[in-house]
Amino acid sequence: MRLLPFDYAVRNLGRSPSRLFLSVAGAAMVVLLILVAGGFVRGMSQALRATGGEHNVILMGAGSEESVERSEIPAATPGVLAASVQGIRTRAGVAYVSPEVHVMLPVTVGTGGMAKPRQVMLRGVSPAAALVHESVSLTEGRWPVAGGGADEVIVGRMAGTVLGVAESDVQVGRAITIDGRPWTIVGRFSAPGTVVEAEVWLPLADAMTATKRDTISCVVVTLDPYNEATGEGAEFADVAAFTKTRPDLELVPMTEREYYGKLASFFGPIKVVAWVTAGLIAVGGLFGGLNTMYAAFASRIRELGTLQAIGYRRLAIVWSMIQESTLATAAGGLIACAVGVFLLDGVAVRFSMGAFGLKIDEAVIGLGLLTGLALGVVGALPPAIRCLKPTIPVALKAV
Amino acid sequence: MTTNNTHSRTLSPAPALIQCRRLTKTYKKGDNTITPLQELDLDVPAGDFLALMGPSGSGKTTLLNLIAGIDRPSGGNLIIGGTDIATLSRSKLADWRSTHVGYVFQLYNLVPVLTAYENVELPLLLHSMSARERHQKVSTALELVGIADRHDHYPRQLSGGQEQRVAIARAIVTDPTIIVGDEPTGDLDQESAQAIMNLMTRLCEDLGKTLIIVTHDAKSAAYAKRTLHLEKGRLVEAADLAARRESTVPQPV
Numbered sequence: 001m002r003l004l005p006f007d008y009a010v011r012n013l014g015r016s017p018s019r020l021f022l023s024v025a026g027a028a029m030v031v032l033l034i035l036v037a038g039g040f041v042r043g044m045s046q047a048l049r050a051t052g053g054e055h056n057v058i059l060m061g062a063g064s065e066e067s068v069e070r071s072e073i074p075a076a077t078p079g080v081l082a083a084s085v086q087g088i089r090t091r092a093g094v095a096y097v098s099p100e101v102h103v104m105l106p107v108t109v110g111t112g113g114m115a116k117p118r119q120v121m122l123r124g125v126s127p128a129a130a131l132v133h134e135s136v137s138l139t140e141g142r143w144p145v146a147g148g149g150a151d152e153v154i155v156g157r158m159a160g161t162v163l164g165v166a167e168s169d170v171q172v173g174r175a176i177t178i179d180g181r182p183w184t185i186v187g188r189f190s191a192p193g194t195v196v197e198a199e200v201w202l203p204l205a206d207a208m209t210a211t212k213r214d215t216i217s218c219v220v221v222t223l224d225p226y227n228e229a230t231g232e233g234a235e236f237a238d239v240a241a242f243t244k245t246r247p248d249l250e251l252v253p254m255t256e257r258e259y260y261g262k263l264a265s266f267f268g269p270i271k272v273v274a275w276v277t278a279g280l281i282a283v284g285g286l287f288g289g290l291n292t293m294y295a296a297f298a299s300r301i302r303e304l305g306t307l308q309a310i311g312y313r314r315l316a317i318v319w320s321m322i323q324e325s326t327l328a329t330a331a332g333g334l335i336a337c338a339v340g341v342f343l344l345d346g347v348a349v350r351f352s353m354g355a356f357g358l359k360i361d362e363a364v365i366g367l368g369l370l371t372g373l374a375l376g377v378v379g380a381l382p383p384a385i386r387c388l389k390p391t392i393p394v395a396l397k398a399v
Numbered sequence: 400m401t402t403n404n405t406h407s408r409t410l411s412p413a414p415a416l417i418q419c420r421r422l423t424k425t426y427k428k429g430d431n432t433i434t435p436l437q438e439l440d441l442d443v444p445a446g447d448f449l450a451l452m453g454p455s456g457s458g459k460t461t462l463l464n465l466i467a468g469i470d471r472p473s474g475g476n477l478i479i480g481g482t483d484i485a486t487l488s489r490s491k492l493a494d495w496r497s498t499h500v501g502y503v504f505q506l507y508n509l510v511p512v513l514t515a516y517e518n519v520e521l522p523l524l525l526h527s528m529s530a531r532e533r534h535q536k537v538s539t540a541l542e543l544v545g546i547a548d549r550h551d552h553y554p555r556q557l558s559g560g561q562e563q564r565v566a567i568a569r570a571i572v573t574d575p576t577i578i579v580g581d582e583p584t585g586d587l588d589q590e591s592a593q594a595i596m597n598l599m600t601r602l603c604e605d606l607g608k609t610l611i612i613v614t615h616d617a618k619s620a621a622y623a624k625r626t627l628h629l630e631k632g633r634l635v636e637a638a639d640l641a642a643r644r645e646s647t648v649p650q651p652v
Binding site: 393 | 467493500504506511517521522526569
């Protein structure tokens with residue numbers, strides 16, 4: 001089958017600049033929406049997945065596996081664990097055992113108490129937290145000190161987003177109010193690509209005092225990978241065996257990755273809603289596109305009849321129309337992808353666990369471009385078929 | 400056979416290029432069945448220049464469209480160059496048109512986004528040939544219709560007469576078996592119409608092309624070798640036509 005020249009499709013785009021603008025802009029909006037949905041889902045999944053350390057095991061109270069915030073375990077657990085399990089990583093004699101308190105509390109910026117409080121994940125930590133959470137690094141200031149006279153905290157890089165304020169409001173030296181009590185920011189930290197960046201960390205003892213508890217939420221330990229040749233290191237099973245030997249502690253072990261993986265699946269319905277919303281709006285956009293393309297094709301039914309009279313097959317004409325439509329939507333898709341990469345990638349989004357950055361990666365871009373192409377094909381086919389339906393003599397009489 | 404030859408009655412001994420036998424076309428319009436063409440017999444020899452005339456709804460354009468292969472008969476046979484085109488599939492018929500038919504439209508029907516050159520080149524893209532050969536054919540066609548100097552103009556930059564010349568170049572560029580024209584001068588002023596009809600006459604006389612045109616204009620029809628009149632889907636004999644014309648002339652009281 002002989003096709004119409006590609007030039008014909010390209011030049012047809014220029015027939016109506018306003019229609020071309022509508023097609024390109026419409027496709028760009030739909031693709032942008034797909035990118036946002038994709039970036040949202042990827043960003044959330046990756047942030048939760050990346051939060052778990054590769055060799056970390058988290059021990060929490062039995063029955064609280066769904067959320068570490070509800071967990072309570074004896075404060076003595078870290079010492080017992082370090083003494084009982086061989087193969088826990090150490091550095092300069094310090095074991096990678098981090099007792100932690102996880103709690104969600106209302107936080108406001110400043111000390112005036114006028115601002116609307118936001119729920120923020122607070123983590124009470126000891127200096128060992130810096131060992132087990134390898135992705136965390138202090139970028140400004142210093143580590144908070146317990147009982148130093150003033151209550152001190154360090155904040156993650158996304159704290160401003162979570163609190164709904166500018167980053168300048170959560171710089172070192174500024175104050176935040178946690179549950180009605182003022183705390184001074186003494187440092188800022190980053191933990192790229194993880195939800196930890198949206199947290200506020202404070203000394204463990206202060207956290208326990210502030211929350212009036214004598215228990216901790218969990219213990220996070222880093223194991224040295226087991227080496228068969230030397231017999232050194234430990235596996236998850238060793239930690240699991242420990243919890244069985246100490247039923248009195250009522251501990252449940254879970255790899256940190258498994259824990260955050262479960263959290264990710266907990267957010268599954270939100271991801272589905274994001275996709276369904278994007279899909280529905282895309283379908284709406286598609287109908288708009290169908291209308292635009294129909295108007296474009298319907299205005300030249302006589303020309304379509306002429307091409308058939310010359311000897312072009314209908315399939316060749318449909319193909320040219322698809323080329324024309326796809327060129328417009330692909331251009332819209334490319335514009336949307338450029339906006340996505342340069343303006344949306346990394347944009348912080350709040351959610352109940354804290355915040356994460358939109359992830360506009362290759363897969364999301366690929367999906368966006370495919371959507372643009374699909375819009376072109378699906379948007380062109382029904383109007384093309386409809387406009388080629390009249391017989392040639394009827395088409396030649398079209399105004 | 401019911402041919403009405405206004406110029407001569409010489410019959411070609413060779414089989415006619417176009418043979419219509421009991422050619423019928425009907426279509427539904429609401430609850431009514433319309434029959435624009437009724438069991439029409441017609442032979443058109445190669446090299447003929449035939450003008451089809453008749454009132455609106457007489458079936459002349461239907462007959463032209465059937466011969467051009469852009470419409471299908473409801474009954475009868477339509478044999479052109481030995482092929483019964485009524486039996487061809489839709490795609491085969493499209494291929495047949497690209498080789499055997501050049502169509503000239505009343506409103507020129509040039510593609511507005513293509514230049515004169517590209518419009519003429521369009522039918523050639525349906526055939527296997529080198530770009531050089533294509534260029535040569537397009538240039539020859541444009542020269543033949545006297546519009547070579549406007550080859551890079553878009554239709555909107557041409558006058559009606561010039562557009563129709565480009566349309567004729569597009570119709571002849573593939574060297575088709577027959578050239579059909581539906582009111583080819585219908586949208587032109589008298590001067591341009593004359594020039595176009597002179598050009599079509601040259602195509603027939605100098606290049607030996609077979610031309611069939613539909614026209615309302617007796618002046619345009621006069622350029623043809625013969626004129627056929629249709630009424631209610633049937634050919635009208637010259638004698639009948641003359642009698643009918645006489646009967647419509649007001650009689651002195």
